[in-house]
Amino acid sequence: MIVIAKELVKQLLKKPFTNLFPAKYAPKSIKQFLRDAKEGKVKLNPPVVVPPNFRGKIEYDEKKCIRCKLCTRVCPAKALEYVEKENIIKYHLFRCAFCGQCVDVCPTGALKLTKEFLLAGYKKD
């Protein structure tokens, strides 16, 4: 009882531990908030910085790709698909499990891990 009471009083003097991303308080209208953020009217609280080698969204470079299809063989979520008609590897972001196995297996470095992790959107592309 006394130990936790001491700790709680200490907490009162400290800043909140939680990173208040993207804003300190919930906005009244989210759409208005997003519009304002685009125009630079409101400042966003940045998210916590991710460490190096973070496994985020995967980037695909079509020019470097040699179509060996190794990535489609190791992908656990079947997020990478070879489209024969267009002769490209199609990356389904919404299926991706961000394991990074395809990046490890790629012989030419056509697939890359990025630090992007804010992936919510309106469309499935």
Added chain:
Amino acid sequence: MKKIADTGNEQNSFTFCVGPVHPALKEPLQFTFKIEGERVKKVDFMLSHVHRGIEWMGTRRNPIQIIYLAERICGICNISHPFAFCRAVESVAGIEVPPRAEYIRTINAELERIHSHLLWAGIAAHELGFDSVLHYILKARERVLDIIEYITGNRITKGIMMIGGVRRDISKKQYRKIIEAMEYYKKQVKKISDILLKDHVVKARTINTGILSKADAIKLCAVGPTARASGVKRDVRQDEPYAAYKYLDVEAITPATIGKETRGDVYDRTLVRLAEIRQSVNIIVECLKSMPEGKIAYEDKIPKLLAELKSVEGEGIGRHEAPRGEVLHYIKLIGNETLFSWKVRAPTYANLLSWVPMLLGAQIADIPIIAASTDPCLSCTNRAVITKHGKHVVIDHEALHELSVKKTLALRKVKHD
């Protein structure tokens, strides 16, 4: 109410159901209690409300894809399942893991134990009604998640296991940050132990609540901290050392090894788990000190490894001591690219039956903390229906939780008076 309990009349007892279905459930199961007054007289439960078919999915994928599927069996034990699976494949294919990889695997497994036990301690505090302690512990847990993200690339699904080794090395630069975090945990665990183990209200709620005797623990095949808290000295890391545990001296922690009396109640389970965090911290520090240089994987080229596994035939078993107990994977390969068979025995499954002796004679308000003490997914108590003389009364998780909180408050008042 007390009068009814004393008579013990069959007509005065009523059935109390907890569970089974809720959209957010991880492990739905249904409890049926026969209640007389406030006391539980009979316990029964029903399993298998969801079958995700993960093992079936596994038979349509190659072993490397299954590592990531095994990771998703449990969100918390996401090193334990791939670890056991990789050990099973390695035992079939006769693959030898380089020593450095074994150390890195051990470090990751112990980091997982720290964050799992801390989460459990927080949830146990929440079930008792100490929400400030829950937030305090979750804040402490954040540091180990940051370390996991730092060395593996993600906070929860670590994706570091590979057949015959690991995918990422721990560089010399990263050592310092890990050791600093371990120093932080040595202090923090001491504080959390003081908060949880010395408080008189917590003691009143947990001592002699949900007792599992040693004989029952052995008879019902309990595993992990649940069995160890009852005095069964059983730990895969001690009994059959694997990975880097064979180079280290790991001893199963029971209340007796810490010099406390063994009762097998909720208090002892808290004691054992907190002691295991300290043990894990020591293991990690020791691993970082004695880690040899060298390769981190048996085969760097994944296509070559896949081709090698394609020609393997046979059956294998992989075991690992997960935070909740022993996890076991069985696989059968028949020279195909995919597996022929895959069977997973998760530790919670083995611990379920031990709920029956624990819950017998308990009060309704004690059900949440006793059920939580084996570290299952407690969302199963999200809905309850009381049937009394054909009349239905619905109690949801919040109401049940409120009952538990009320009991804590009442105990606090008693002490002050």
